[in-house]
Amino acid sequence: MSSTPTLSPAPPAGAPAAPTPAALGELARAVAGRPDRWRPAVRFDAAARFHTRLEVTGGHEVWLLTWLPGQGTEIHDHGGAAGAFTVVAGVLTERAFPASGGAPRARELAAGGLRSFGPRYVHEVVNAGTEPAVSIHAYAPALAAMSYYAELPGGGLRPVRTDPVTD
Numbered sequence: 291m292s293s294t295p296t297l298s299p300a301p302p303a304g305a306p307a308a309p310t311p312a313a314l315g316e317l318a319r320a321v322a323g324r325p326d327r328w329r330p331a332v333r334f335d336a337a338a339r340f341h342t343r344l345e346v347t348g349g350h351e352v353w354l355l356t357w358l359p360g361q362g363t364e365i366h367d368h369g370g371a372a373g374a375f376t377v378v379a380g381v382l383t384e385r386a387f388p389a390s391g392g393a394p395r396a397r398e399l400a401a402g403g404l405r406s407f408g409p410r411y412v413h414e415v416v417n418a419g420t421e422p423a424v425s426i427h428a429y430a431p432a433l434a435a436m437s438y439y440a441e442l443p444g445g446g447l448r449p450v451r452t453d454p455v456t457d
């Protein structure tokens with residue numbers, strides 16, 4: 291007996307549906323709106339960009355990241371996780387790389403700014419401003435590994451490495 295193939299199998303009966311990017315955005319905003327949940331964890335580290343998990347469940351996790359001026363990520367994906375992030379202090383600049391290989395799109399996110407994305411999203415985030423920045427990030431499922439990329443001179447990306455995500 292044959293069955294009709296589906297693009298994404300249904301979760302097992304009783305399993306909660308994976309949060310959508312929009313739901314992760316709402317989660318990030320909800321945590322951002324509760325400074326008592328993240329402000330005590332804020333640290334700034336000139337040697338390495340500071341990050342810490344605020345919350346982890348079976349279905350999602352929430353991180354706090356801080357960014358001194360000049361600190362930023364490499365170009366990266368999220369290992370198949372969907373995600374969202376919102377800025378609570380300072381200004382972050384994101385470059386998002388389209389799956390088509392076209393030119394990246396840059397945008398600035400000031401406090402209250404929000405980005406939500408699906409599982410194949412590739413971007414780079416930097417604090418190009420003059421003030422320290424703080425952001426709240428939500429991912430589902432929890433980050434297990436992330437791949438990093440280099441820009442090719444003529445456009446497009448080249449995979450560089452994949453690292454496990456640890457605390």
Ligand SMILES: [Fe+2]
Nearest residue numbers: 366367368413
């Ligand atoms: Fe990211």
